[in-house]
Amino acid sequence: MTHHPPRRRTLLRALPAVALGAGAAPALGACTRASERLDAESNAVPEVDLSGIEEVPEIAALVPAHIRERGELINGAALNYAPGEFIGSSGEAVGYDMDILAGIGRVLGLATRTEAAVFAQIIPAVGATYDVGISSFTVNAERLEAVTMISYFQAGISYAVRAGNPYGIDPEQLCGKRVALQVGTYQEELSLERSQECREDGQKAYDLLAYASNSDAATNVAGGKADILMADSPVTAYAITRSRGTLEGIGEIEESALNGIVVAKDQPELAEAIRAAVQHLIDSGDMQRILAAWGNESGMIPTAEVNPEP
CATH class of the missing domain: 3.40.190.10 (Periplasmic binding protein-like II)
Structure with a gap:
């Protein structure tokens, strides 16, 4: 099924982690080496030297x-x-x-x-x-x-899959696919709407895996526990950069x-x-x-x- 462009342009910020309830899926313990590397990298903070910027x-x-x-x-x-x-x-x-x-x-x-x-x-x-x-x-x-x-x-909204896209995922054809995202975000809301469209078309709904953090969502895509990460484009880009080649971007940025x-x-x-x-x-x-x-x-x-x- 090909999705129509989403109707809303305003991206909703994620809820703070302390506000998340039991509905968030836990990160799975039996991760692959790829997901372990990604989990370790997710907390890395780059040091940016700003000393060369002078007053104008x-x-x-x-x-x-x-x-x-x-x-x-x-x-x-x-x-x-x-x-x-x-x-x-x-x-x-x-x-x-x-x-x-x-x-x-x-x-x-x-x-x-x-x-x-x-x-x-x-x-x-x-x-x-x-x-x-x-x-x-x-x-x-x-x-x-x-x-x-x-x-x-x-x-905007963007997507990432396990490097090499071993499951052949197409972000415009996600009915029945395991979609990882952070609970309480616009992506969750949008995925619920699209899942309903899948049902109306006689197809399986999204298999939504909503995690307490985007880091957990990305880790489980890298480890093969989910098919695709759906997140704000800065979040997806950061996850890919920190994944050391275990994740790759796929599809176009939506709702830029x-x-x-x-x-x-x-x-x-x-x-x-x-x-x-x-x-x-x-x-x-x-x-x-x-x-x-x-x-x-x-x-x-x-x-x-x-x-x-x-």
């Missing part, structure tokens, strides 16, 4: 005085979404968004700090508790009504949409400063270097915009 005075001059005087840019992020933003082994905020934030700070001549937050509570707090929200926010019309957003990355940095609507000067800093990182090659370190250079965009079209 004409961009730094755009920063509002109260932030300039404070000397620090404060970010709110939900630290449960590797590789964008998550908690490292020492309890620090890590991920490509955190490296991008640090790069922006260096261009603006500011220190940066990220405070952990519940995803749904970040946007209401930007402009008060936080200066910005860099937390894998998809740009959409509803958010643009509430805040200003600066585009910096592009993401821009991610944006959130700034309060009454802070146009800060929005322009952030846009200019992001564009500088793009033009200098530092953005590509950061994203490549996290296996996500495919999410590069050429131009940063304030309030781009969703």
